[in-house]
Amino acid sequence: MHQQTKAKMDGSADREGERREIYFSWAIREALEQEMEMDSSVILIGEDIAVYGGAFRITKGLVEKFGPHRVIDTPISENSFVGIAVGAALAGLRPVVEIMFMDFITLAMDAIVNHAANFRYVYGEQAKVPIVIRCPAGGGRAYGATHSKTLEAWFMHTPGVKVVVPSTPYDAKGLLISSIRDDNPVIFIESKLLYSLRGHVPSEPYTVPLGKARVARDGSDITLISYGRMVQECEKAADMLLEDGVSAEVLDLRTLSPIDEEAIAKSVAKTGRAVVVAEDNRTAGASAEIACRVVENCFEYLDAPVKRVAAEDVPIPCAPNLERAILPNALKIYEAAKSLLDWGK
Amino acid sequence: MRSGVVMNVLSKDELLSYLRKMWLIRFFEMALDELFGKGLIMGTSHFCAGQEAVAVGACAALRPDDAVTSNHRGHGHFIAKGGDPKRIMAEIFGRGTGYVGGRGGSQHMACFEIGFVGSNGITGGGIPIATGVALAFKLRGLDRVALCFFGDGAANTGYFHESLNMASIWKLPVIYLCENNLYAMSTPFDYAFPVEDVAARAAAYGIPSRIVDGNDVLAVRDAVKEAADRARSGYGPMLIEAKTYRYYGHSKSDYREYRTRDEELDWQRRDPIVRFERFLLSNGIAASEEIDEIRRSARAEIDEAVAFAEASPEPDERFVTYGVFA
Numbered sequence: 001m002h003q004q005t006k007a008k009m010d011g012s013a014d015r016e017g018e019r020r021e022i023y024f025s026w027a028i029r030e031a032l033e034q035e036m037e038m039d040s041s042v043i044l045i046g047e048d049i050a051v052y053g054g055a056f057r058i059t060k061g062l063v064e065k066f067g068p069h070r071v072i073d074t075p076i077s078e079n080s081f082v083g084i085a086v087g088a089a090l091a092g093l094r095p096v097v098e099i100m101f102m103d104f105i106t107l108a109m110d111a112i113v114n115h116a117a118n119f120r121y122v123y124g125e126q127a128k129v130p131i132v133i134r135c136p137a138g139g140g141r142a143y144g145a146t147h148s149k150t151l152e153a154w155f156m157h158t159p160g161v162k163v164v165v166p167s168t169p170y171d172a173k174g175l176l177i178s179s180i181r182d183d184n185p186v187i188f189i190e191s192k193l194l195y196s197l198r199g200h201v202p203s204e205p206y207t208v209p210l211g212k213a214r215v216a217r218d219g220s221d222i223t224l225i226s227y228g229r230m231v232q233e234c235e236k237a238a239d240m241l242l243e244d245g246v247s248a249e250v251l252d253l254r255t256l257s258p259i260d261e262e263a264i265a266k267s268v269a270k271t272g273r274a275v276v277v278a279e280d281n282r283t284a285g286a287s288a289e290i291a292c293r294v295v296e297n298c299f300e301y302l303d304a305p306v307k308r309v310a311a312e313d314v315p316i317p318c319a320p321n322l323e324r325a326i327l328p329n330a331l332k333i334y335e336a337a338k339s340l341l342d343w344g345k
Numbered sequence: 346m347r348s349g350v351v352m353n354v355l356s357k358d359e360l361l362s363y364l365r366k367m368w369l370i371r372f373f374e375m376a377l378d379e380l381f382g383k384g385l386i387m388g389t390s391h392f393c394a395g396q397e398a399v400a401v402g403a404c405a406a407l408r409p410d411d412a413v414t415s416n417h418r419g420h421g422h423f424i425a426k427g428g429d430p431k432r433i434m435a436e437i438f439g440r441g442t443g444y445v446g447g448r449g450g451s452q453h454m455a456c457f458e459i460g461f462v463g464s465n466g467i468t469g470g471g472i473p474i475a476t477g478v479a480l481a482f483k484l485r486g487l488d489r490v491a492l493c494f495f496g497d498g499a500a501n502t503g504y505f506h507e508s509l510n511m512a513s514i515w516k517l518p519v520i521y522l523c524e525n526n527l528y529a530m531s532t533p534f535d536y537a538f539p540v541e542d543v544a545a546r547a548a549a550y551g552i553p554s555r556i557v558d559g560n561d562v563l564a565v566r567d568a569v570k571e572a573a574d575r576a577r578s579g580y581g582p583m584l585i586e587a588k589t590y591r592y593y594g595h596s597k598s599d600y601r602e603y604r605t606r607d608e609e610l611d612w613q614r615r616d617p618i619v620r621f622e623r624f625l626l627s628n629g630i631a632a633s634e635e636i637d638e639i640r641r642s643a644r645a646e647i648d649e650a651v652a653f654a655e656a657s658p659e660p661d662e663r664f665v666t667y668g669v670f671a
Contacts, residue, residue, distance in 0.1 A: 070484075072515075074511065075507070075510060075511060077503075079473070079504060079507065080472075080473045080476070080508045081473075081511065082473075083470070083476070083477065084474075084476045084480055084511060087462075087474035087476060087478045087479075087480070087491075088480045088481040088484075089481075090457075090462060090474070090478060090481075091462075091477065091480075091481030091482065092481050092485060093480070093481045093484060110467060111473060114467050115467070115474065118453070119455075119463075120668065120671050121448065122449045122453050123445055123455040123457075124446060124448070126456070126458070127455065127457065129671075130671075162670070184670050184671050
């Protein structure tokens with residue numbers, strides 16, 4: 001190698017002896033590739049995922065490596081191709097399904113809610129449904145009301161499915177590998193804006209356990225609880241708070257179902273204040289459930305009410321400024337945190 | 346019904362086993378009707394009396410390791426695939442000895458060991474499941490096939506159209522067996538379909554189809570055998586439409602105002618079990634005493650199933666929140 005630095009397709013630019021950094025999107029691709037290499041029952045199913053590589057090019061190159069019988073392009077038939085994946089999972093495969101935009105998962109609700117989610121509980125130990133449904137989700141790209149939603153709350157509300165939302169490239173790979181190896185249906189939510197985020201990702205396969213939160217930043221005065229892309233916004237808000245002399249802890253839940261109540265309680269017991277931040281909309285959203293858990297488990301530790309920062313209860317508008325206006329961001333989080341710190345003063 | 350050809354491939358024992366299974370199903374549904382009437386069972390149930398030849402003929406053409414998916418009207422499919430009437434009855438009674446411990450009830454039972462991949466309370470829900478099972482069989486290099494039982498109502502769901510299309514482009518070893526009993530709940534076939542036959546829709550997906558007399562157990566068996574051989578050889582799916590009729594209403598709360606008593610009588614004259622008995626008698630395959638004995642023993646087995654279910658304990662409530670996840 002003549003050059004010291006080699007730019008690779010995966011976005012990494014590693015020098016020898018340094019930690020490898022790659023894009024979030026490539027961390028996902030690497031997880032898929034490594035699990036497919038290791039386990040021949042892992043197959044990919046979705047629209048335009050083979051030669052095209054999926055709308056976000058996450059599966060690019062995998063059909064060349066594994067063939068069209070394992071990287072299966074489907075017609076535009078969400079309900080049935082998710083249902084087919086569920087049937088295939090019952091019969092011994094581990095399908096990873098891509099829903100091109102999470103908004104389209106509405107078309108597959110029956111296959112998920114009435115079938116995948118029920119089978120283990122109703123049919124008992126003879127049945128397992130090891131299927132992962134990958135969902136590029138969330139706003140911030142001016143795609144409008146049918147290509148921008150993030151619908152985790154509906155699946156938190158569905159017993160029998162797990163809901164996983166990574167916030168870093170490291171977690172994207174580790175949580176996806178755990179999800180593929182898990183014997184349950186997993187809704188795996190990928191924020192589209194995180195795809196270009198770079199971070200440290202070991203090249204060997206590894207797992208990040210489902211159901212375990214991560215303290216993204218240590219703090220003592222207030223806890224900012226979030227998941228997915230909003231963890232970044234919380235960290236920015238924590239920076240702003242630090243300038244005011246406030247030490248904010250940022251808790252990244254990583255998994256919304258099952259939810260790590262212990263980690264929430266531990267952090268809020270320490271700080272006495274909590275802001276819950278979620279990109280989905282407020283009413284009956286993920287933030288409502290998380291805030292309720294805080295109140296149920298930590299009431300005696302709270303020095304102030306729990307605040308929520310979530311998307312406004314409107315369909316996602318298209319114009320960039322309108323979209324920005326309704327989505328949570330660091331400033332809104334900062335302001336919510338300040339109001340709690342000033343509580344009772 | 347054809348006799349000479351049949352006797353060349355099917356033994357007397359096998360033919361009599363079809364009769365016995367059909368009687369088991371008939372008596373099972375009659376017993377349930379009575380039990381619901383007496384208020385001994387809660388919930389709802391959809392009886393398949395009148396359609397026994399479809400379930401029995403189809404499963405007779407499959408191997409034990411082939412899979413079937415069923416629908417809301419699934420007791421007959423389960424019994425035909427080898428399910429034990431005792432444990433099916435116990436499941437409907439909501440007892441711990443039922444196939445899935447009382448969690449499923451009439452519309453949500455399964456026994457993977459015998460290839461019964463589930464009855465299904467969502468109309469059309471079993472169609473993609475069977476298709477997916479077939480995909481797994483194919484990708485895993487197994488020579489097994491999946492058969493999907495569904496009704497005419499399900500042939501109007503998106504699942505039907507989407508799944509047949511994908512099964513065809515991927516040449517999956519799956520058999521779509523539509524039991525056209527003329528009514529989707531109360532909605533008549535000729536109201537909900539602008540075509541004469543469900544089978545006509547196969548052409549849109551490049552799938553071959555057959556229409557069979559669903560009250561002729563041997564005709565059903567023949568058609569499914571052809572489809573299974575074809576699927577096993579890698580030629581992909583087939584759609585079979587079995588024309589049949591359900592004697593009872595859609596569910597126990599149905600007063601059958603949407604059809605005439607004349608029509609019901611007309612179909613009862615084509616009763617699949619009576620016809621098969623006549624066939625066995627007139628071709629000298631079985632004597633009337635043998636047939637009486639089969640009927641009697643089937644009746645006794647269902648009586649035992651009811652007694653077993655009634656005597657079984659309720660499921661243990663302490664575990665009701667267990668087992669949501671694997």
